[in-house]
Amino acid sequence: MSAEPAxxxxxxxxxxTWDVGVVIVTVLTIVVAAGAVEHFGTxxxxxxxxxxxxxxxxxxxxxxxIIVTGEIDLSVASMVxxxxxxxxxxWNNGVPLETIMPVCVLVGAVLxxxxxxxxxxxxxxxxxxxxxxxxxxxxxxxxxxxxTAVADFPRDHTAWAIGSIGESWLPNVVxxxxxxVAVFVVVLHATPIGRSVYAAxxxxxxxxxxxxxxxxxxxxxxxxxxxxxGLVGVFWTLRFSSARADNADxxxxxxxxxxxxxxxxxxxxxxxxxxxxxxVVLLASLQNALRLADVSTEALTVVxxxxxxxxxxxPNLTSAIRSAAHRRRRPRPPDEPMHLLSPxxxxxxx
Amino acid sequence: MSLLSxxxxxxxxxxxxSSRLDAVLRFRELGLVxxxxxxVAVTTSANSRFLSQQSIRDxxxxxxxxxxxxxxxxxxxxxxxxxxxxxxxxxxSAFGTATLLSEYxxxxxxxxGLVGVALGAACxxxxxxxxxxxRVPALVATLGTLYVFRGIVYFWAGGSRVNxxxxxxxxxxxxxxxxxxxxxxxxxxxxxxxxxxxxxGRYRGGRDLYAIGSSExxxxxxxxxINRRLLQVYVASGALAGLGGVLHAARYGTVDASAGSxxxxxxxxxxxxxxxxxxxxSGTVYGAALGALLLTVINNALPVLGIDQFxxxxxxxxxxxxxxxxxxxxxxxxxxxxxxxxxHVG
Numbered sequence: 001m002s003a004e005p006a007x008x009x010x011x012x013x014x015x016x017t018w019d020v021g022v023v024i025v026t027v028l029t030i031v032v033a034a035g036a037v038e039h040f041g042t043x044x045x046x047x048x049x050x051x052x053x054x055x056x057x058x059x060x061x062x063x064x065x066i067i068v069t070g071e072i073d074l075s076v077a078s079m080v081x082x083x084x085x086x087x088x089x090x091w092n093n094g095v096p097l098e099t100i101m102p103v104c105v106l107v108g109a110v111l112x113x114x115x116x117x118x119x120x121x122x123x124x125x126x127x128x129x130x131x132x133x134x135x136x137x138x139x140x141x142x143x144x145x146x147x148t149a150v151a152d153f154p155r156d157h158t159a160w161a162i163g164s165i166g167e168s169w170l171p172n173v174v175x176x177x178x179x180x181v182a183v184f185v186v187v188l189h190a191t192p193i194g195r196s197v198y199a200a201x202x203x204x205x206x207x208x209x210x211x212x213x214x215x216x217x218x219x220x221x222x223x224x225x226x227x228x229x230g231l232v233g234v235f236w237t238l239r240f241s242s243a244r245a246d247n248a249d250x251x252x253x254x255x256x257x258x259x260x261x262x263x264x265x266x267x268x269x270x271x272x273x274x275x276x277x278x279x280v281v282l283l284a285s286l287q288n289a290l291r292l293a294d295v296s297t298e299a300l301t302v303v304x305x306x307x308x309x310x311x312x313x314x315p316n317l318t319s320a321i322r323s324a325a326h327r328r329r330r331p332r333p334p335d336e337p338m339h340l341l342s343p344x345x346x347x348x349x350x
Numbered sequence: 351m352s353l354l355s356x357x358x359x360x361x362x363x364x365x366x367x368s369s370r371l372d373a374v375l376r377f378r379e380l381g382l383v384x385x386x387x388x389x390v391a392v393t394t395s396a397n398s399r400f401l402s403q404q405s406i407r408d409x410x411x412x413x414x415x416x417x418x419x420x421x422x423x424x425x426x427x428x429x430x431x432x433x434x435x436x437x438x439x440x441x442x443s444a445f446g447t448a449t450l451l452s453e454y455x456x457x458x459x460x461x462x463g464l465v466g467v468a469l470g471a472a473c474x475x476x477x478x479x480x481x482x483x484x485r486v487p488a489l490v491a492t493l494g495t496l497y498v499f500r501g502i503v504y505f506w507a508g509g510s511r512v513n514x515x516x517x518x519x520x521x522x523x524x525x526x527x528x529x530x531x532x533x534x535x536x537x538x539x540x541x542x543x544x545x546x547x548x549x550x551g552r553y554r555g556g557r558d559l560y561a562i563g564s565s566e567x568x569x570x571x572x573x574x575x576i577n578r579r580l581l582q583v584y585v586a587s588g589a590l591a592g593l594g595g596v597l598h599a600a601r602y603g604t605v606d607a608s609a610g611s612x613x614x615x616x617x618x619x620x621x622x623x624x625x626x627x628x629x630x631x632s633g634t635v636y637g638a639a640l641g642a643l644l645l646t647v648i649n650n651a652l653p654v655l656g657i658d659q660f661x662x663x664x665x666x667x668x669x670x671x672x673x674x675x676x677x678x679x680x681x682x683x684x685x686x687x688x689x690x691x692x693x694h695v696g
Binding site: 267 | 432461478485486494497498500502505618628658660661663664665668671673
C-alpha cells in the first residue's frame, strides 16, 4: 500500500463532503427501503437490523483506527471464529460461562497481540501478516471444533443476546455498542492518542520525529482489534446459540468495505468514525432490505464487493478528473525533466 | 529505449546487493528442496506407500493447478501487488467451461478451454483496469472482485452443478490422461512455469515487472509504461486462473459454484514460501513452483502421518508468516552486512 501524496492535498474539503454524502445516502436508503420493501420499516425488523450490524460495527471501530494508521487487519473474522470455537470447546468441557466469556475476550487480545508483534516487532507488512493469520486462526478454529457445532448454551444467556431493552424494540446489544462507539469516537477525535493515530498514518517518519511511538501505538491497536473480535465472538456464539468453526467466515470483507465506504482512506491518515458508523448502517440496511426483497445472498456478495471497490475508485476518479481539468487550464510540455523536481504532480497526472 | 530497462534493473539490484541476494535466493530454493526431501523421507518411513506411483501421481495432479495460479501470482506480487481473486476466477472459468461443454457436447473441448481462458483474462482485465487506471490498491480491488466473481458464479449456477456424465469423454480423458506416466495437467503446469520463468528472466516485459516492484518511481523515470504493464500482469494472472479452471473441470468432472474457494490462500502461501518477496521486486517463479509442490506434499503427507486434516489451513497460515518473517530477517542481515562493507570501502 503505497502512500499517495497527491491525494492528501485535496483531503480536507473532500473529506467533509464524502462523510456528509454517506450519511445522506444512508438516510435515503432507509427511507426508500421503508417505503418500497415490505416489512423493512417495522420495529421488529429494525431490531434484527441492529443485531445484524452489531458485529460489523464493533469490528469496524478498531479497523478504522488501524486503517487510518496505514495498516490493515484481515484476520478479524478468523479471530471471531476462533474465539467462538474456543467458547464451544470450553463449554463442552464443563467450564462455566462466567469464566468462558472473559477467557475468550482475553484470548482475542492475545491473538491481536500476535498480529501486533509480527507487524510492529518484526516489521512485517500487515497485509501479508494478517492474510497469514486469517488462514492460521481459521485453521486453528477448525482444529478445535472440526465440523461439529456446539449449540447447548444456557437459555438465559442466549436470550440476553437477542433480547430487547425492557419493552422497547432496541436490542440489549445497543448498550455495549453505544458505549464502545462513544469510547472510540472520544479517543480518535478528542485525545492525543487519536491525533497520533492520524499522524502515524499521514506520515510515519514525521510522526516518529514528533515523539510518537508509532510501533507501540500500532501494537495496541492490534490488541484492541483482537479484544473486540473476542467480544464479537462471544456475542456471535450467543446470538445464534451455536459455536461453529466457520462462524463469521468472510466477514472481514464487509468490515473493510464498511470502513472504506465510510470515507476512510486505505492509504491512511484520514477518515472519521461518524462516517464509518454511517457506512456500516448503510451496508447493513442495504443487505437487510435486499434480503427482505428476496434478492439472493449471492447478489448481496456482489453488491458488497462492488461497493468496496467503488468506495476507493470513486474518490480516485474525481481527483483524477479534477487534476485533468486543472492541467487543461495550464498545459505543460509533456516530456520535461520537471518530473524530477515535482514527483507529486507527476503522480496525479498518470 | 530497450537499453534503458536492464540498467534500471541492475541499479536496483546493486542497491540490495546483487550477488548476495542471488545467493540468498538460491539458498531459499535449495532450502525448499531439502525441506521437500526431508518431508518425503519422514512420511515414507511412516508409510512406504507414500512413494507409490499412485501417490506421486496424486501429488503431481494436485500441484498442477496451483502451479498455474502461482505463476500468475508471482508476476503480480513482483510488482508489489496481490491478486486475491484467483480462486473465484478459477471457479468462474471452471463452471463456465463445464456448462459450455455440457450444453454443446459437439463443441471440440479445446475451443471451450479457450473460452474458459478468455473468461479468466476478462476477469483479470477488470482487476487490471481498476488497479492500474483506477489507482485502487490491489488488495482492495481483488478482495472486492474475490466476492464479486464468486457471487456471479453462485448466481449463474443457482444451486445446480455440472456432473462428469454431462461432459464429453475426451475432455475427461484429457484430465486424467498421462504421458509416460506423468499427468498431462502437470506437464502443462511445468510448461507454464518454464515459459513464465523465461519471460521474467530474459524479456523486457518481465524485467519491467521487477523494476516496477523495486521502485515504481524509478521505473517510471526509466521509461517503463507502468499502467500498461500492470494491466498485462493482471490479465495474465486472470488468464492463468482461467486455464486453471479449465484443468479443474477436466480433472474433477463435477463442477459446482464453490470450485476453487479459498484457493487464493494456498497460492499466496506457495508464492511467499517460494521466496517471492511480498514487498515486490524479488523472487522467481521456480521458487514459487517449489513452494506449491511443498504445500501439496504437506497436504498429502498429513493423513499419512496421522495428523488431522483440519490442521492443513493452520499450517498454510503458519507457513505464510514464517516465510515472510524469514525474508525479513535475511533482508535485515544482508542490509547490515552491506552497510559494513560500504563503510569499510569508504
